[in-house]
Structure formats: C-alpha cells, structure tokens
Amino acid sequence: MRKRDAHDIGLNSTQSLSTAEEASGPIFFWREYEQPYGFLCQWYPSPFLAPQVHPTHVFGCAEQYMMYRKALILATPSEPDETDSANTPSVKTQPKGGHRDSGKPNAEKYERENLPNRILSESKPGKQKSLARSVKFSHAQFKEWERIKFDVVLEGSFLKFSQNQELKAKLLATGVRELVEASPTDRTWGIGFAAEFTESCREAWGSNLLGRALMSVRESLKAEAEAEVDTG
Known part of the structure; x- marks a missing residue:
C-alpha cells in the first residue's frame, strides 16, 4: 500500500x-501526510483515551486502536480448526516417553498472548499493522473479527474526533x-x-x-x- x-x-x-x-x-483521502484531508486517515497522529478498552493507555492514532482490538481477539484462546486437528499427531504417534516437542507451540502461544502489549508499545502505525498481521487468525477468530471490525473502526474514529477539537472541527467542516x-x-x-x-x-x-x-x-x-x- x-x-x-x-x-x-x-x-x-x-x-x-x-x-x-x-x-x-x-472528498478523497489516503495518506496521513497528504493535504488537506490527511487527517481523515487512520494513521494520522491523534491521541485519545479509550478507558472501556484499556484503563490508562493513550492511543496514538486510530490505527493503533484498531490493531489493539484485533490483537485482543488473536490473543484469545481458540479451539483448533478442523484442518489443524486433522494434522495434529494422535497420542499413538507421540515420541517415546509421551513427550512431544512443545517449543514451537509455546512460542506461538507467547506471541499471541503478548501481541496486544507489543502493539501498545509500538508508536509507528505501520509497525502496529505489521505486528497484527504477524499472527494468523483461527477460523473462529476470523469470524469474530469480521463481525466486529466495522464497529471497532467506528468507535476508534469517534474517540479520535470527539477528543481532538481541531480534528473535530475539520471533520464537521466537510459538511455533507x-x-x-x-x-x-x-x-x-x-x-x-x-x-x-x-x-x-x-x-x-x-x-x-x-x-x-x-x-x-x-x-x-x-x-x-x-x-x-x-x-x-
């Protein structure tokens, strides 16, 4: 992009x-640095609070809010997909001693659970987006994200413009x-x-x-x- x-x-x-x-x-817009309508972009710097989502964090832009909400879904434990279950070795195929190498699953679990905090710690919207894309959805997680994604962006946009008076004035100035x-x-x-x-x-x-x-x-x-x- x-x-x-x-x-x-x-x-x-x-x-x-x-x-x-x-x-x-x-009114056409795309990049946050483009004038005069770059302020409409998700990446435009616009600090705001969202206490219903995180009690103290100041979101730097609407993109961070969106990616954080996405990460919360990705971090939520999910039942394995049917395709994953079909490829999972049964107990009979486990190595002797009954222990399977769990290094990779544990690393993936940690990556998922830590993803929301990593996005909160990242100030660059491009990196925030990349982090959210670095972890794959399960089928159930994808369905949940598809269900709520528009509302998430709607909420983030409202917080962005309602808490930044200059941006609010610019948005209202676009009329109808x-x-x-x-x-x-x-x-x-x-x-x-x-x-x-x-x-x-x-x-x-x-x-x-x-x-x-x-x-x-x-x-x-x-x-x-x-x-x-x-x-x-």
Missing part, C-alpha cells in the same frame, strides 16, 4: 477544484460531502482506486468502510453539537 508522494493523490492544497466540486463533490478512502490496493476499507481514477470507474468501487465510518461519526458529532445548542 505504501508509498506514494502527496502530490500524486490529486488532493494537494495548491490544487484548485471548481466551486461546485468544492462545495459538494466527494462523501468521504472516500482512495486507496488503490484496499477494496474493503477503501475503494480500490487512486483519486485520479475514481469518477470514471465509480460503479466498480470497493466497500469504502472507512469512509462510511467517518461519515457516521460526522453525523453523530453534528447531532451532539445541535443538542448542546438546544439545551444551552
């Missing part, structure tokens, strides 16, 4: 859009415009296309889950702001 210069995305702050596009067209992660390599969280190719192939866009989560958070923050005005 990495790396491309900021000017390649088509969103450089020196570029100008037509008045109509600027007012109502989609569509927010689109223009990642050419990610069709789940993004659309699978770079920004310069988006309009010509809109019918082939991916799911844009991150963009959808951000738009949902934006609506929640708007509703909160309106409620404060009404009760103020």
Whole structure:
C-alpha cells in the first residue's frame, strides 16, 4: 500500500477544484501526510483515551486502536480448526516417553498472548499493522473479527474526533460531502482506486468502510453539537 508522494493523490492544497466540486463533490483521502484531508486517515497522529478498552493507555492514532482490538481477539484462546486437528499427531504417534516437542507451540502461544502489549508499545502505525498481521487468525477468530471490525473502526474514529477539537472541527467542516478512502490496493476499507481514477470507474468501487465510518461519526458529532445548542 505504501508509498506514494502527496502530490500524486490529486488532493494537494495548491490544487484548485471548481466551486461546485468544492462545495459538494466527494472528498478523497489516503495518506496521513497528504493535504488537506490527511487527517481523515487512520494513521494520522491523534491521541485519545479509550478507558472501556484499556484503563490508562493513550492511543496514538486510530490505527493503533484498531490493531489493539484485533490483537485482543488473536490473543484469545481458540479451539483448533478442523484442518489443524486433522494434522495434529494422535497420542499413538507421540515420541517415546509421551513427550512431544512443545517449543514451537509455546512460542506461538507467547506471541499471541503478548501481541496486544507489543502493539501498545509500538508508536509507528505501520509497525502496529505489521505486528497484527504477524499472527494468523483461527477460523473462529476470523469470524469474530469480521463481525466486529466495522464497529471497532467506528468507535476508534469517534474517540479520535470527539477528543481532538481541531480534528473535530475539520471533520464537521466537510459538511455533507462523501468521504472516500482512495486507496488503490484496499477494496474493503477503501475503494480500490487512486483519486485520479475514481469518477470514471465509480460503479466498480470497493466497500469504502472507512469512509462510511467517518461519515457516521460526522453525523453523530453534528447531532451532539445541535443538542448542546438546544439545551444551552
């Protein structure tokens, strides 16, 4: 997914859009360092607390929150997959003395159990992502992650923007415009296309889950702001 210069995305702050596009067209973002919409990226520095998940840790960005939640699932003991069970030696095939070499399983167990702490200790979002990918899901763990992953990103995004007032103001300033992660390599969280190719192939866009989560958070923050005005 990495790396491309900021000017390649088509969103450089020196570029100008037509008045109509600027007012109502989609907002494309991808890399955290790209202006003016890099702040929408999961990797953008945005410290926040999530006491319901960890009592004291300050998450450095939304990506760390996402990868930590993923790691909690990976660290949870899971029943062996059927395919794994089929390849596990029975008692009859154990070496003499009844002891099987448990070095590798023990190392894997330690790696899984320690994964959440390793992600909390890592400050770079790219490394956080790599760490989470270094441990494989069991079938049951994968199903659980698929079930909750959108809600996890939704929660992380809300915490990010609700606890950082400058970022909150920037998000609200996007109005009702569509927010689109223009990642050419990610069709789940993004659309699978770079920004310069988006309009010509809109019918082939991916799911844009991150963009959808951000738009949902934006609506929640708007509703909160309106409620404060009404009760103020």
